[in-house]
Amino acid sequence: MAAMRRIRVIPVLGIDRGRLVKTVGFKHPKYIGDPLNAIKIFNDKEVDELAIVDIRAALNGTEPDYELIADMAGECFMPLAYGGGIRHADQAKRIFDLGVEKVIMNSAFLEQPELVTGLASNYGAQSIVVCLDVDRNMFGKWRVKGVSGSRKYEWTPEEAAVMAEEAGAGELLLHAIYKDGSLSGYDFDLIRSVSGRLNIPLVALGGARGTSDMLQAVQSGASAVAASSTFVYNRNDTRSILINYPNQKTLTEEVFRHL
Amino acid sequence: MSICIIDYGLGNLASIRNMIRKAGGKSEISSDPTVIAAAEKLILPGVGHFAAGMENILKSGLLPVLHEAVLERKTPILGICLGMQLMAGHSEEGDVAGLGWFDADIIRFRQEDMGNLKVPHMGWNEVKPAKAHALFPNVDEPERFYFVHSYHIRCNNPEDVLATAHYGYDFTCAVSRKNIAGMQFHPEKSHRFGMGMMERFIQWQP
Numbered sequence: 001m002a003a004m005r006r007i008r009v010i011p012v013l014g015i016d017r018g019r020l021v022k023t024v025g026f027k028h029p030k031y032i033g034d035p036l037n038a039i040k041i042f043n044d045k046e047v048d049e050l051a052i053v054d055i056r057a058a059l060n061g062t063e064p065d066y067e068l069i070a071d072m073a074g075e076c077f078m079p080l081a082y083g084g085g086i087r088h089a090d091q092a093k094r095i096f097d098l099g100v101e102k103v104i105m106n107s108a109f110l111e112q113p114e115l116v117t118g119l120a121s122n123y124g125a126q127s128i129v130v131c132l133d134v135d136r137n138m139f140g141k142w143r144v145k146g147v148s149g150s151r152k153y154e155w156t157p158e159e160a161a162v163m164a165e166e167a168g169a170g171e172l173l174l175h176a177i178y179k180d181g182s183l184s185g186y187d188f189d190l191i192r193s194v195s196g197r198l199n200i201p202l203v204a205l206g207g208a209r210g211t212s213d214m215l216q217a218v219q220s221g222a223s224a225v226a227a228s229s230t231f232v233y234n235r236n237d238t239r240s241i242l243i244n245y246p247n248q249k250t251l252t253e254e255v256f257r258h259l
Numbered sequence: 260m261s262i263c264i265i266d267y268g269l270g271n272l273a274s275i276r277n278m279i280r281k282a283g284g285k286s287e288i289s290s291d292p293t294v295i296a297a298a299e300k301l302i303l304p305g306v307g308h309f310a311a312g313m314e315n316i317l318k319s320g321l322l323p324v325l326h327e328a329v330l331e332r333k334t335p336i337l338g339i340c341l342g343m344q345l346m347a348g349h350s351e352e353g354d355v356a357g358l359g360w361f362d363a364d365i366i367r368f369r370q371e372d373m374g375n376l377k378v379p380h381m382g383w384n385e386v387k388p389a390k391a392h393a394l395f396p397n398v399d400e401p402e403r404f405y406f407v408h409s410y411h412i413r414c415n416n417p418e419d420v421l422a423t424a425h426y427g428y429d430f431t432c433a434v435s436r437k438n439i440a441g442m443q444f445h446p447e448k449s450h451r452f453g454m455g456m457m458e459r460f461i462q463w464q465p
Contacts, residue, residue, distance in 0.1 A: 008382045046450045048383055049405075074277050079405055079448045099273030101448065124307040126379055126407045170379070201377050223377055 005259045008048040008224035009214060009251060011231040012205060013038060014055045015084075018068055022232055023055065024181030026133075026149040032232050035068070038243050039075045045245040047078055051104065051173070051226060053131075054084025058107040059148040064091060066098065073099035081129055092119050096127070104173060106131040107146040110153060110160070113167040120168030125200075130164035131173040132157055134190060142190060149177050157190065158197045171201040173226065179207030181229050183236050186213055188220040195221025209236055211246055211254035218259060262286040262461070263298030265325075267315045269341060270304035271447075278447035282457035292324040300460070301334055303441075305341030309365060309410070310353025312341050322358075329360065333438045335465050343434065343441030344412060352410050360439050363414040373427035379409040380426045386433070386444065389420045394440055394459050395433070402452045404444035406432070411443060438465040 013035060014021050020038055021029035032038075035052065042050055052072060057064060064085045073080055076099075083104025086092055092103045109116050109130045120128045133145045134157045144153045144160045155163070161172050174194055176187045186207045195202045201223035208214060208227035217225050234242035246254070262279060264272050264286050272288045279286040286302070287294060295301065303325075305312050316322055328334040338346050347357045350365035357365070368378045383403045388395035411430040414420050421440065422433035432443040440460075446453035 005376075006383050043450070073273065077278060077281065077448065077450050077453065079407075079445075096271065097273065099271060099277060101271055101274070126381060127306065171381070199377070201379075201381060224382065 004252070004256050006256050007214075007218050007259065008203070009246070009255075010049045010051055010203065010224060010226040011042060011047055011245065012051040012053060012226045012228045013232075014053055014228065015068070016055050018065060020232075021055065022181060022229060026055075026177050026180055029055065032241055033243075036071055036075060038232075039072055041243040042245060043075065043077055045243075045247075047245050049079040049081070050076060051081040051083070053082075053104060056148060057085025058146070059150060061085075064095060066094060069095060069100060070098045083129070083131060087115075089115065089118055089122070092123070096123060102127050102129050104129045104131050105169075106133060107151070109164060109167065109169075110144065110146040113163060116164070116167040116169055120170065125168055125170035128169050129171050129173050129203075130167070130169040131175055132160050132164070133175050133177050135177040145177065157194050161194045161198055161202075165198055165200050169200060171203055171223075172198060173203045173205055174222075176206035182207050183209050183229050183238075185209060186217045186220075188216055191217055191220040191222050211250065215255045215258055218255070261298055262300045262302060263295050264288045264302045264304060265295060265321070266290040267305070267312070267319050267321060269312055269315060270306045270339075272304055274445075275302060275304055275339070275447040278453060278457050279461070282454050282461060284457065284461040290319060290321070292321065295321070295324050296328060298328075298334065300463075301328060301336040303336060303338040303342035303345065305339070305345065306407075307341055308352060309341065309344055309350040309357070310355045312345050313355055313357060316345070316358075325358065329439060333465075335438045335460075335463055336440070337460050338439075338441035339447070340408065340443060340445060343443055344410060346434070346439065346441050347412055350410065361412070361414060361419055361434055361436060361441070362416050363412050363419065363434065365410045366413050367410050368427060368430075376427050379407055381407045383449075384424045384426060384432075384444070386422045386424050388422050390418070392421055392435055393463050393465070394435065394456065395422060396459070402455075404442075404446065404449040404452055404456075406444045408443055412441075
């Protein structure tokens with residue numbers, strides 16, 4: 001029997017001033033709880049990997065909260081990625097030194113892709129994630145946005161993804177803004193279109209409701225899947241907060257076995 | 260028990276220290292030859308380019324210190340990720356010589372055998388022990404560990420193979436010989452499986 005292929009299933013947690021929040025379409029941050037408590041629960045649930053994003057650091061021009069990052073890294077016995085407010089190499093170094101495996105670059109990549117190149121050559125491509133926030137313009141075309149979705153760019157996600165790969169990113173986190181918090185499934189067309197242009201792994205984010213969406217994302221070309229709402233709400237009911245994550249048996253039966 | 264995590268400028272050392280603490284051990288991150296020489300156990304970490312790793316070891320002057328500790332005083336050592344790869348004789352990555360503690364080569368995943376799988380191999384994978392060893396006692400449940408790498412080791416002595424994993428094909432993911440052990444995967448980032456591995460390393464008496 002051929003060995004079963006596993007894909008990474010990654011919870012993404014938004015933080016805002018030290019609090020865990022969940023947005024819808026990058027707006028209306030709702031207080032979910034304490035990030036350290038959430039990390040402890042995700043540890044117990046043996047998640048594959050965890051990503052923490054400070055949702056307003058770029059917008060407000062604030063520094064990463066190093067104290068909080070250190071506390072989170074110290075509790076994380078799985079790979080940890082951090083994004084939000086990283087604008088120069090010294091900040092990235094400080095974050096790596098705290099025990100974080102990967103930094104996520106979004107606004108800084110769009111403004112200064114050479115920063116990605118420099119970090120990738122120093123720390124290895126596997127530690128540099130470029131996140132592309134994708135929205136639809138008034139004609140319904142996909143375009144890339146930066147700075148917490150507040151700044152528009154003319155690049156299509158396919159163009160920006162190729163730029164990220166050429167700049168040296170090790171993987172691409174593809175985030176559909178219009179899917180954020182929607183619990184309506186990933187944008188599988190977007191995943192298909194962008195992954196077809198990439199050699200590095202694509203991680204899909206935005207809209208996942210559960211394992212069947214995750215399977216479909218991988219079948220559409222994603223190498224890994226990320227999700228936020230479905231891992232913080234009880235059975236996708238946004239009135240009821242419950243940190244959750246599918247166990248290995250569920251993932252095996254509903255995702256891995258079909259790959 | 261003091262474990263020295265060797266700092267030669269590459270790798271996520273804080274994660275390893277955190278996991279050793281969780282596993283009940285004590286460690287110190289150091290590039291100081293006297294600390295390394297006095298340690299009861301060593302960890303050679305590392306993430307990144309093979310040639311950069313060897314260059315850092317040579318530049319830091321740690322090469323004779325490491326050879327003496329590992330080959331003469333037989334200090335138990337665990338290499339992790341690039342730290343394991345550096346223990347081989349040679350790597351395709353940069354085409355340079357390694358520490359030479361294993362008669363082995365570091366080669367890139369052969370893309371022609373990978374189908375549509377992407378390199379690097381990044382994520383969790385089951386690890387199959389290849390021989391009886393204190394670091395891999397028989398377990399009923401298959402153990403999962405976190406991997407991130409584009410190159411893997413190929414041993415010329417089959418008895419050096421400690422464990423294998425499958426990605427595109429079966430490859431050697433852990434090696435051991437006497438007081439030297441190395442792992443491609445990251446026990447420090449592998450939940451209870453990694454904690455179990457660290458506990459066994461702390462107990463290990465080769």
